[in-house]
Amino acid sequence: MTLRLATKQQIDYDQKTVYYRNLKTKKEDLTSYDRLVIASGANAVVPNIPGVEASNVYPFTRLKAVQEIKNQLDDYQTVTIIGGGFIGVEVSDQLALLGKKVTLVEGLDRLMAGQFDPEFSEKIKGAVLEEGVEVLVNQFVKELVVEDGKVTQVKTADHTIDTDLVILAIGYRPHTAFAKNEQLEMLGNGAIVIDPSGETSISDVFAAGDCASSLHRQLGDIYLPLATVASKMGRIIGVNVVSDNKKSLEYVGSLGTGAVKVGRYEAGRTGLNEVQAQELGLAYKTTLISTLNHTEYWPDYSDIDIKLIYEVGSKRLLGAQVFGKKDAVLRMTALTTAIHAGLTTDEIGFIDYAYAPPFSTTWEAINIAANTAK
Structure with missing residues (x-):
């Protein structure tokens, strides 16, 4: 059954009920729970700039978007990727290997600045350049020039880039607006705060994945949307929600470990x-x-x-x-x-x-x- 939360009070944490809409029948109904798991993921950050709604602009977060790009790849020869984090770097590398002319645009002064120190950002940039990708740092996109419903140029303060395809890889925001409640503790970006067992600040409500916080062994509760953490928390919560002791399994904490391959x-x-x-x-x-x-x-x-x-x-x-x-x-x-x-x-x-x-x-x-x- 395909379900989606409806438009009324979607979750009543006191009554332990969820109001939902069946996407096939369009029927809305109420269901109750003993323990609730929120695993609603995240949405791509889409900048508020002219032209971002054009048909050849893709937030790179869903398999559907990836498949659409792959199906039309022969039509795209020049590609602009906005965002120089893990996804932006990896996608630029792969498209360059396929013979596309790729420009990678990053607003900060170096690639992967949130993860690596400057010495390693420079090494990563060198590896990207070696694959034939043009790298522009300290450049925020101001406008996407649209003709006949498609972006033809990407404009920053200093550059105008001709393009057939735009990929957005700026980051994520937790998809949690539907779950918001004064009882539910959240980080500033809307990520649901969880304890090591996966339970939220509301009893019997659990959360995991890109919608939730992550316990970092050195930094505490932070937003760390990594598949490794999500998978481990999924297992932990899967055990705890069916256990008499809902704290029977707890996460030891992450270290934000990550890797990237370029050429x-x-x-x-x-x-x-x-x-x-x-x-x-x-x-x-x-x-x-x-x-x-x-x-x-x-x-x-x-x-x-x-x-x-x-x-x-x-x-x-x-x-x-x-x-x-x-x-x-x-x-x-x-x-x-x-x-x-x-x-x-x-x-x-x-x-x-x-x-x-x-x-x-x-x-x-x-x-x-x-x-x-x-």
């Missing part, structure tokens, strides 16, 4: 970046090294860059970023585990990682990075 390169991050460490008022140091991904007498070796952020005094690892070619992002598994466990750089420097010439150097790259921490 031949990979980049990953976990824990705190420098901006986040500064916002928390932490005393920290950093180390940044470039070393080999495996022994140089084995074919196809290449550089891997690793940055560690660690606490002054204790030298406890707070964050890490990596960039390189083959197997660079695999290092994130060990680095994430180290932060989760509260290990220090002194300890990490001598961890017994696996070694064989095709996979590592005798001193694994993570050992080398940790041993440069002073």
Whole structure:
């Protein structure tokens, strides 16, 4: 049965009822619940600029939109992507590989600024440029020029870009307006605040995924729309809503771990970046090294860059970023585990990682990075 919440008081948390509309029959009805799960996801951020309603402008959040673009891909030769985060970078790379002329427009001064520190943003930008993508930073889109219902040009303060297709990859907002209630605690952007069991501030009401907050081990309740977190919270809530003890399973918290692939390169991050460490008022140091991904007498070796952020005094690892070619992002598994466990750089420097010439150097790259921490 396909259901959608109706237009009246959609959820009555006191009476434990949900008012809904059946999309097939158009009938509206009331149903009750013992425990309620809200998993309504998020909507793409669509800027309020002229031309954004044109038929060749796509928010890149739903499979339907992706399929429509794929079905018409032969008609599009020049593509403008607005937004230089995970999705914008990944989509620009894939379209460039398909032979499209791609321009990536980012309003901030660097790509993936919310995730990576400047050194790694520059490395990611270099990888994107290497794929033939034009990158414009510090450029907010002012207007989309429309002719016959389709955008033909994208205008910023400094550039006019001819285009056949516009993809919006600016970000997400939680789809939660229907659930709003003075009893329901929300973050400033409308994400529903949940505890480690997935329960909201209203008893017997749970939420998960892109509509909800995420428990970050270092930052607390934040909005972190990642598939990894959503999947784990889905499992936890699935157990708790059918359990006599609705707190029987609780989330250990995330570290905001993420990765991106651009052409031949990979980049990953976990824990705190420098901006986040500064916002928390932490005393920290950093180390940044470039070393080999495996022994140089084995074919196809290449550089891997690793940055560690660690606490002054204790030298406890707070964050890490990596960039390189083959197997660079695999290092994130060990680095994430180290932060989760509260290990220090002194300890990490001598961890017994696996070694064989095709996979590592005798001193694994993570050992080398940790041993440069002073």
